[in-house]
Amino acid sequence: MPGAQVAVVARKHGATRSQVYDWRRRLRLGELALPESREPLFAPLLVEEAPSPGLPTKPAKSAPAKFEIVIDGMVIRTAVEVEQLAQLIRAVRASR
Numbered sequence: 001m002p003g004a005q006v007a008v009v010a011r012k013h014g015a016t017r018s019q020v021y022d023w024r025r026r027l028r029l030g031e032l033a034l035p036e037s038r039e040p041l042f043a044p045l046l047v048e049e050a051p052s053p054g055l056p057t058k059p060a061k062s063a064p065a066k067f068e069i070v071i072d073g074m075v076i077r078t079a080v081e082v083e084q085l086a087q088l089i090r091a092v093r094a095s096r
Contacts, residue, residue, distance in 0.1 A: 066079045
């Protein structure tokens with residue numbers, strides 16, 4: 001495609017400019033074969049969507065964190081998982 005802009009050609013065929021430049025370089029080095037017609041030719045570029053990650057996985061459990069909770073002069077010392085602590089905080093807030 002004499003006179004064509006690389007960015008326009010790349011965009012038209014769903015490729016990037018760097019891919020087009022790489023293909024041209026590899027063609028000059030003889031790493032790619034020209035079609036017999038010697039006419040510029042592009043094969044369709046297939047782009048597949050990434051597979052959905054599915055359900056999120058829980059991170060590996062770490063050792064429970066140690067907390068000290070002081071309420072009205074009462075002290076509660078405990079080791080608790082972070083998610084359990086978050087549930088406790090939500091429950092306390094909801095009860096107010």
